[in-house]
Amino acid sequence: MIFVGIDVGGTSSRCVAVDTAGKVLARGGGPGSNVHRHGIPEAAQRAVTLVRRTLAGAGSADGPVHAAVCTAGLDTEETARTFAAVLRDLAPEVVWRLENDAVAAWKGAFGAGESGVVAICGTGAVAFARHDGRQARAGGWGAALGDEGSGYDMGRRALLALLRHQDGMGPATSLREPVLNHLGLSRTESIIDHVHFHMQPSHVAALAPLVLGQAGEGDEVAVSVVDGVARSLAGMVAAAARTVRGNEEREIPFSLAGGVSGDEYFAGRVRRHCADPALLTPWHRPEAPPVVGAVYLAMEAAGTFSAVDLTQDHVDRYQTCN
Amino acid sequence: MIFVGIDVGGTSSRCVAVDTAGKVLARGGGPGSNVHRHGIPEAAQRAVTLVRRTLAGAGSADGPVHAAVCTAGLDTEETARTFAAVLRDLAPEVVWRLENDAVAAWKGAFGAGESGVVAICGTGAVAFARHDGRQARAGGWGAALGDEGSGYDMGRRALLALLRHQDGMGPATSLREPVLNHLGLSRTESIIDHVHFHMQPSHVAALAPLVLGQAGEGDEVAVSVVDGVARSLAGMVAAAARTVRGNEEREIPFSLAGGVSGDEYFAGRVRRHCADPALLTPWHRPEAPPVVGAVYLAMEAAGTFSAVDLTQDHVDRYQTCN
Incomplete structure (x- = not known):
């Protein structure tokens, strides 16, 4: 399995892909996005582009891809549902989790x-x-x-x-x-x-x-x-x-x-x-930056996140992703 | 001569046409406009449409038309020059004066x-x-x-x-x-x-x-x-x-x-x-509403505005334009 965390900011976005052992396979960055300014289809397209480009840099890796997109301006159930449906349409090969960027920041800061x-x-x-x-x-x-x-x-x-x-x-x-x-x-x-x-x-x-x-x-x-x-x-x-x-x-x-x-x-x-x-x-x-929080959320969604993942060595390697 | 005052607000616009004696020939109203939101071409088009529709209601009247368009968001010389050029292109039969809406409000409030x-x-x-x-x-x-x-x-x-x-x-x-x-x-x-x-x-x-x-x-x-x-x-x-x-x-x-x-x-x-x-x-x-201030500005541009125009009777008739 590959776990991808995407932290979408208003100015720029960051992406990290890790394997099941938590080893960082690839990192990526791209333009920011905002649901309110760019609309859901454009915001989803940017997230998918960033994930695909990052995965291309990860070389060959086995198993399904679990990605957590964490973005500002995700304020209502309705918007989140529509956004998730567009993500699934654009990239059905990925298991998507969608969250407010505040949740990724929380998960990064407080971990387990x-x-x-x-x-x-x-x-x-x-x-x-x-x-x-x-x-x-x-x-x-x-x-x-x-x-x-x-x-x-x-x-x-x-x-x-x-x-x-x-x-x-x-x-x-x-x-x-x-x-x-x-x-x-x-x-x-x-x-x-x-x-x-x-x-x-x-x-x-x-x-x-x-x-x-x-x-x-x-x-x-x-x-x-x-x-x-x-x-x-x-x-x-x-x-x-x-x-x-x-x-x-x-x-x-x-x-x-x-x-x-x-x-x-x-x-x-x-x-x-x-x-x-x-x-x-x-x-x-903060223990780790929001993009690492997003990785944790992708792991959590796949049922593999635990306090065990948060060894200090692990965190230190993540820190460089900020 | 006909003098037309146009007070362009963010929500709605008002227009009054008077003859040389200051007699109200017609009134009109339309949607608001904002240079920053709608852009200069659309803002100019809305002003021209409002003036033409109002003049159509004025029946036949002799001589040139002097119109003062007074609009919010007219903050720089450059914007004003571009806006005035577009107005002249769209309706060359009218002698246009362009002002910030604050100037029309001032002229209406303080007259002479x-x-x-x-x-x-x-x-x-x-x-x-x-x-x-x-x-x-x-x-x-x-x-x-x-x-x-x-x-x-x-x-x-x-x-x-x-x-x-x-x-x-x-x-x-x-x-x-x-x-x-x-x-x-x-x-x-x-x-x-x-x-x-x-x-x-x-x-x-x-x-x-x-x-x-x-x-x-x-x-x-x-x-x-x-x-x-x-x-x-x-x-x-x-x-x-x-x-x-x-x-x-x-x-x-x-x-x-x-x-x-x-x-x-x-x-x-x-x-x-x-x-x-x-x-x-x-x-x-205030002596009169901004749209009447705009009429005064049109008269002033044509060299016919004076304190004489501001008899109380005159103002009372204008007041109903608010």
Whole structure:
């Protein structure tokens, strides 16, 4: 058997194929996808292409292929059912499992654990908690609703800060030059046309590294943008933990995933907002990246995933897939 | 000569044709338009169709037609130039003037006045000020950037409030039932798919009357949504006034336009936020609606607009165009 994990992000996607022993056979990467923006048929086609290209790199391997596609924007049963049917149509030779990307991030972060909250901050953002058989999510509302706590949110807030200053509603910021340079614009007011005519949410999220850079340099507007996003993400962690915990007072560890969370400065701000002892959410270093979580989900679906798979050596090899 | 004013909103457009004496020859209405969403060719086509249909209803009239198209999202010289060229191509028999819709709202609100700020709150929002030969705008950043202070902003905040409650991040609200009914949904979580798959910004803005209704009934979440939007709009008024006033301490009257501003409860909240004596922005009842402001702009372009056109009788007749 081959197990394939696919972590579909808003900006890029990652894929890992392993054999029954957990040996990594091949890795692949491709463009991101979003059900809401690209539609189900296109999103499914991209997943299938990525899996087939990765498997082609895996050489010959025996037995059926179990693949878990973990993607953002999978919010309703109906969408998931339609998506799964299209995947089966496009590639009936694969046994498909379909999940929200938050589930892959959880599985990667906590592995065989039973209690935890993971918050993803990449192009989009979502928090997902499991505890005592219950599960809950918070946020993950997509770009059209502002996607608070995400890289998109960070980029959007930065653009708004430039426009606010331009219109006399906010302070100057050293974000102006790097952001305008990045967009190839010479005037702040051109941002409005540029955003509406040329920028997808992933392009807005691509501004996040610039914002983090200026925040690191001490620009007050950038610091406030980063802190606002970190606070939103921490709010989602707290809400998801509260929902699964109910009236219990047991600790639920929290972890982070996603491209923006990979930034140490940002992760530090989120951890600071979650450090309130009343929240009972101690920091948990993620065991493996979401794409490995997706591999675990494919194994689980085939009935072969167990704590045994999570030896440290195993995890170390997976880590390089991030 | 015939003067035609076209006020293009995000949800609907209005058109009025008058003769040289200012007598209303015909009125028309049509779908809204937005340069950013529909593109320049479609936006120009909609304006031409509306003007031709309105003129057909005006019967025979002599002389050239001067038309002022006033539309949101006209943010750069380049876009305005392209748009004007397409209008001339499509209908060379008309003398076209192209303006941001904020200018028509200003002209309607202040007529022959020389100093004032107008804030529009319809599908979108923008503030525009003129004072002592200077002019400035604030806001008007479009749906992709959240369009703070607008009907879209009001609808979006309402949807977020439902999702926040659903995810354990905010209080319950009586908005839930009317909003879900309006959208034809039975579950709060279906909002995410619905917004991304089916809702244009104008559909989100169409939730504003529901929000205003629940705020009027005292629902705390709705009150806070309405107040947040009103505060944003007042902030835009203050910024535009500050920019044109510089270091002067002269009063600059402010006025409101746009569908949402027509709601007395909302207008009252905005006026309250602008009532700070330090802002020096006393309330000014608008003299005529934006579509009449657009007629004035068409007259002005033809060199025939003067304070003489603004007799009270004249204005009263125009008022019914709102």
